[in-house]
Amino acid sequence: EMFTSVMSVKQAVFAERQLIDYLRTYLENEIQRLDDIKRFFSRVTSLHSGIYNEPSATIANPIVAFKLVKRLKSEWMNVVHSNEAEENIDALREGYRRMEGSLPMLEDVQGAAQGLMRLQDVYDLHVEGLVRGHFQQITNGDAVDIYKPPVSDTLSGDDCFLVGKVAYDLEDYYHSVQWFEEAVRLFRGTEWSPENEGTLEDALDHLAFSHFKTGNISYALSLSQELLLHDPVNSRVHFNVEKYKKLLDDSPPVTNQSLVLKRPDSTYLRTRNVYEKLCQTKGSQPKHFENPRLFCDFFTNGNPGLLLQPIKRELISLHPYLVLFHNFVTRAEAKSIREYAVPGLRRSVVASGVNQSTAEYRISKSAWLKESPHGVVGKVDRRITMVTGLNVQPPYAEYLQVVNYGIGGHYEPHFDHATSDSSPLYRLKTGNRVATFMIYLSSVEAGGYTAFIYANFSVPVVENGALFWWNLHRNGQGNVDTLHAGCPVIVGDKWVANKWVHEYGQEFQHRCSLNPEE
Numbered sequence: 001e002m003f004t005s006v007m008s009v010k011q012a013v014f015a016e017r018q019l020i021d022y023l024r025t026y027l028e029n030e031i032q033r034l035d036d037i038k039r040f041f042s043r044v045t046s047l048h049s050g051i052y053n054e055p056s057a058t059i060a061n062p063i064v065a066f067k068l069v070k071r072l073k074s075e076w077m078n079v080v081h082s083n084e085a086e087e088n089i090d091a092l093r094e095g096y097r098r099m100e101g102s103l104p105m106l107e108d109v110q111g112a113a114q115g116l117m118r119l120q121d122v123y124d125l126h127v128e129g130l131v132r133g134h135f136q137q138i139t140n141g142d143a144v145d146i147y148k149p150p151v152s153d154t155l156s157g158d159d160c161f162l163v164g165k166v167a168y169d170l171e172d173y174y175h176s177v178q179w180f181e182e183a184v185r186l187f188r189g190t191e192w193s194p195e196n197e198g199t200l201e202d203a204l205d206h207l208a209f210s211h212f213k214t215g216n217i218s219y220a221l222s223l224s225q226e227l228l229l230h231d232p233v234n235s236r237v238h239f240n241v242e243k244y245k246k247l248l249d250d251s252p253p254v255t256n257q258s259l260v261l262k263r264p265d266s267t268y269l270r271t272r273n274v275y276e277k278l279c280q281t282k283g284s285q286p287k288h289f290e291n292p293r294l295f296c297d298f299f300t301n302g303n304p305g306l307l308l309q310p311i312k313r314e315l316i317s318l319h320p321y322l323v324l325f326h327n328f329v330t331r332a333e334a335k336s337i338r339e340y341a342v343p344g345l346r347r348s349v350v351a352s353g354v355n356q357s358t359a360e361y362r363i364s365k366s367a368w369l370k371e372s373p374h375g376v377v378g379k380v381d382r383r384i385t386m387v388t389g390l391n392v393q394p395p396y397a398e399y400l401q402v403v404n405y406g407i408g409g410h411y412e413p414h415f416d417h418a419t420s421d422s423s424p425l426y427r428l429k430t431g432n433r434v435a436t437f438m439i440y441l442s443s444v445e446a447g448g449y450t451a452f453i454y455a456n457f458s459v460p461v462v463e464n465g466a467l468f469w470w471n472l473h474r475n476g477q478g479n480v481d482t483l484h485a486g487c488p489v490i491v492g493d494k495w496v497a498n499k500w501v502h503e504y505g506q507e508f509q510h511r512c513s514l515n516p517e518e
């Protein structure tokens, strides 16, 4: 599950370096082998254009005759039956096999492709732009960069074919049409390469079928006809051509306007538009000057530990109550927490009934940290207590959860607190998650905002900063205004750490009230 964490993807770079070494050895050996065969070939051909031009005279020479007989029986056989080619390819395959444990799997390719399509959807990115390595939206007919990466790469016809194929296999023809279009366009202009999975014919075939599935029969027909030019004996395509012609005869082609492709439905359609808008912009949270009750200050919480170095506090929202603490950790602390988490990173799970399971809507890896040898986790725990006054010792809070997002990694709108009595969150027997303290352990080049859906604002990643909010009203009910999400990361390696504080143990810090508004 390499695609679920950028950290794991980074490790794949080293695996590829090793493969490059194997391939280099293979090429050197094969070049040597062919050079040897070429030498034999030149020697034999030169004999035939030289001394053998006088056959009767030459063959009369017993040395020449011996060499001819020996060559035909022995030398040719050695060349023709050599195992060297197999030995070389076997060595290459053995090298690849040894690396297999550190190579991505099919699900990684699928996950990475879905990550690209997620970015395409949530940020309304233009596929043609992505293909050229640009992150662009189309605004009033113009392509506008939402982010310009310092290093960029382009996608090949085969890359696009693969993304299209992932969508196609999920019967998602909305995406497959767009990606196969690009694959066909790029394949048309390039020669086939041995590393490719698809060909122009494959792409035409899949694109035609995708168009057929979305109701664009006349386009499916013309693509199939083009395909027959390349593959005239393909009976399946002949059959399809006849089928499409008949369908078009029976009912006139639909106009292009009525064929606007629709994105596949998702489980969170109700909030999707707001969510995506908040990922693209910061939303409509009032600025401090518009709401005088919002403020920034240097905060000590009356705590001697903070007197010399008060913390920069920014009240971002009143409903829900949301505070951003700037420079809550140092760069060195963030780095050591990230490093300490790496060996424990596992695919993130979400509550599912009484259990936990992986889900499309949360793409990241996470690790639960107990105390670290250098004490940084304890230090951070104590600092959380200083600024919030909350008891963060287990079981009154969970261990620190460190999260690393993957390719297009995200966490769709969710509540941190349990919304059902059977939630696995209650296993600690200290009540629900009353508050969330979330630390940004990295910066992000683009994307990755934390979006508060009903509150209608989002917070861009603030490196080393921390967000704090109450998940529950004082009466113990969940506060629906805390519905929030981690937007897909466009470019970057996003890390956060969550400290979830439970109800028990906080009775004096977060007093109860019967007022459902509090």
Ligand SMILES: O=C(O)CCC(=O)C(=O)O
Residues within 6 Å of the ligand: 403, 411, 416, 448, 449, 450, 451, 484, 485, 486, 487, 496, 498
């Ligand atoms: O990554 C983010 O911005 C939000 C993460 C989050 O909500 C969570 O881990 O529960």
Ligand SMILES: [Fe+2]
Residues within 6 Å of the ligand: 414, 415, 416, 484
């Ligand atoms: Fe959350």
